[in-house]
Amino acid sequence: MARPFDVRRQRGFTVVAAFCFALLYLPIVVLVTYAFNAGESIANWEGVSLRWFVAAAGNAQVIDASIRSLQIATAAALIATTAATLAALATTRTAPYRGQAATFAALNLPLMVPEIVTAVALLIVFARIKMATGYTGLGYLIAAHTAFCIPFAYLPIRARLDGMDLNLERAAADLYATPVRAFRHVTLPLLWPGILAGFMLAFVISLDDVVITEFVKSGGQETLPTYMLGQLRRVITPEMNAISTAFLALSIVVVTVFFLVSRKRD
Amino acid sequence: MSAADAIAVAGVTKVFGSGNGQVAAVDDITVSIRKNEFFTLLGPSGCGKTTLLRLIAGFEFPTSGAIWLDGADVSDTPPFRRPINTVFQNYALFPHMTVEENIGFGLKMLNRPKAEIAERVAAMLKLVRMEALAGRRTNQISGGQQQRVALARALAPAPKVLLLDEPLSALDYKLRKEMQIELKRLQAETGITFIFVTHDQEEALTMSDRIAVMAAGRILQVGSPREVYDAPADRFVAGFIGESNLLPGTVERVSGGLASVTLSVGGRIEAVAPDGFSGGGPATVVLRPEHARLMPAAGAPEGAIAGTLATAVYFGTDTHYHVRLADGSDFTVREQNRPSVEARFHAGDAVAAVVEPRAARLLRERP
Missing domain, CATH: 2.40.50.140 (Nucleic acid-binding proteins)
Incomplete structure (x- = not known):
């Protein structure tokens, strides 16, 4: 009897799949393993130890860069999610209008523009503003991160709104809810998982950005990724592995928390 | 309008689109709906019956003409200030609320005291026989039960007029027959004016006090089921009903x-x-x-x-x-x-x- 086509029964499927997974995860497994190395090398195993985690935790530069990364990611993700929520409401909860397609394009274009182009453009514009105002604070990095985070925050929020019946807001209005109260009691609670997903995505994207940060940052404004990049050019010790492992753990925690929260909401 | 009218639609036209794409979904309609009446708008899809209902609800505003509710012109009143409630075709129940919270939503938005809301919600649950499922989420109940919740939610604030937009179309035959009887009972018990939209002529004939037969944005005939069936005004009415x-x-x-x-x-x-x-x-x-x-x-x-x-x-x-x-x-x-x-x-x-x-x-x- 002829069986229906099943990609899993094709010759060589298992080998290809195993190879792809190995390529994805083996380097990470190696990286995490050597974070616990007792020796100075990232290639020779000399026993289990937490010394590199202790070293990283005691490294003032690492702590400084981590705090800055979290500050930028939190601020950028908050602003980007707010802007993306408003943009998503405006593009889905209104009657179709002229230029709607252009609005979508403008919102999503940053995903297509090569990051290096944005980085150079921002470098030039910010350099002028710095000269004119003398301000050299974190504002530039937060503005830059906000800009490239908006489309990432927009996508899950828009997807959530697309699946939401417009009659729900009509029903709320029909039942004496003013537009503000309809938003507060119906739209916002239903949109919440989408907003949370948008925030998490924006947060993670901001946290590990290198290219734009490298171009935009002023002196002494290292973030964790740019600090690590700088260190890798010099001596490589398992301290880098330890920092990366902590970074990975943070991402897993963030994603897990989001998953649990969104599941409870539905 | 006379004092016996709940709703008076006076020369209302609703045009959608612009330029050459202009379509009059509702074309110069004048009709009065009496208090405590079960009034049905009957017609094929695209005849403008749902647009007329949405104009009465306040989700759309007339291009010209006026809509009167209980002697007051409500043509420009937003839906949240009209004492009119709607049962939507797809029910549009709030998925993040329980059955009880759905039913109490209108009263909560009217800032009624908590005790009054609880009492009224309990009465509504009893009216639609849903007491046992008060704490359920709306996605945990069947289509027929969702229908009852939608009805209870719309009736809870005791509106002057209840609008029903093809509310039975998603139900299977047997359940639809049950709900037809249920709707008649609810209308008799509450004494609220019902405006019911359907394309199902049998539904219209069995439930209505009066029927308005619509086609192409106009009302062709208004009369009791017997009148429109026995004395159709024209060829279209004769062909559409029976x-x-x-x-x-x-x-x-x-x-x-x-x-x-x-x-x-x-x-x-x-x-x-x-x-x-x-x-x-x-x-x-x-x-x-x-x-x-x-x-x-x-x-x-x-x-x-x-x-x-x-x-x-x-x-x-x-x-x-x-x-x-x-x-x-x-x-x-x-x-x-x-x-x-x-x-x-x-x-x-x-x-x-x-x-x-x-x-x-x-x-x-x-x-």
């Missing part, structure tokens, strides 16, 4: 409200003429299939409509006989079945249809 035979002919004379019509397929019919009809000449007669009887052509009285039986279709309660007339057109006769009596006629038989007195009506032709 089945009907349309027979062209010539009016010979009119006397005492009865027109004597010679049919172009042969035969003669006495048809009830519309009020004030006096002319002669060409006209169309409408006749319901159940108002004719079939007999063998041999021995048929003079004036009977003669033809050949094309098919006999058994429907359980009755049998539909499709008779081919002299000009090739189809004429339907419906006869009730009796126990253990076989079909009286078979395909190919020469038959004649005899019409019950005062059953046929002359159609008023529109210019």
Whole structure:
């Protein structure tokens, strides 16, 4: 009897799949393993130890860069999610209008523009503003991160709104809810998982950005990724592995928390 | 509007689109809906019935004309300030709230005290027989139960008018029949004016106090179910509500409200003429299939409509006989079945249809 086509029964499927997974995860497994190395090398195993985690935790530069990364990611993700929520409401909860397609394009274009182009453009514009105002604070990095985070925050929020019946807001209005109260009691609670997903995505994207940060940052404004990049050019010790492992753990925690929260909401 | 009217729609037009793409979904409609009435807007999809309902609800605003509610012009009032509630076609229940919270939502938005809301919600749950499921999420209950919750939610704030947008269309046949009876009961118990939108003529006939038949953005006829069924105003109403035979002919004379019509397929019919009809000449007669009887052509009285039986279709309660007339057109006769009596006629038989007195009506032709 002829069986229906099943990609899993094709010759060589298992080998290809195993190879792809190995390529994805083996380097990470190696990286995490050597974070616990007792020796100075990232290639020779000399026993289990937490010394590199202790070293990283005691490294003032690492702590400084981590705090800055979290500050930028939190601020950028908050602003980007707010802007993306408003943009998503405006593009889905209104009657179709002229230029709607252009609005979508403008919102999503940053995903297509090569990051290096944005980085150079921002470098030039910010350099002028710095000269004119003398301000050299974190504002530039937060503005830059906000800009490239908006489309990432927009996508899950828009997807959530697309699946939401417009009659729900009509029903709320029909039942004496003013537009503000309809938003507060119906739209916002239903949109919440989408907003949370948008925030998490924006947060993670901001946290590990290198290219734009490298171009935009002023002196002494290292973030964790740019600090690590700088260190890798010099001596490589398992301290880098330890920092990366902590970074990975943070991402897993963030994603897990989001998953649990969104599941409870539905 | 008179004091007995709950809603008065005065010359309302609603145009969608712009430039060459302009469409009048509602075209200069004037109609009054009385207090405590079960009023139905009936018509095919795209006839403007849902747009008219949305204009009354306040989800759309008229391009011209006015809508009056209980003596006040509400044409520009937003929906959250109109004491009118809606049961949506897809129910639009709030998925993040329980059954109770859904039902109490309107009262909460009206800032009523908590104790009053709880009391009213309990009464509504009892009214729609959903007490046992008060704490459930709306995605944990069946379609029929969601329907009841939607009704309770719309009735809870005691609106002056309840709008129902094809609320039964998603239910299966048996549940739909139950809900029809349920809706009539609710309307009688609450005394609220119901405006019901449907494309199902049977639903309209069984439930309504009055029906407005709509097509192409206009109301063609308003009347009791009996009036629109027995005395359709025109060809469209006759065709849309129930089945009907349309027979062209010539009016010979009119006397005492009865027109004597010679049919172009042969035969003669006495048809009830519309009020004030006096002319002669060409006209169309409408006749319901159940108002004719079939007999063998041999021995048929003079004036009977003669033809050949094309098919006999058994429907359980009755049998539909499709008779081919002299000009090739189809004429339907419906006869009730009796126990253990076989079909009286078979395909190919020469038959004649005899019409019950005062059953046929002359159609008023529109210019």
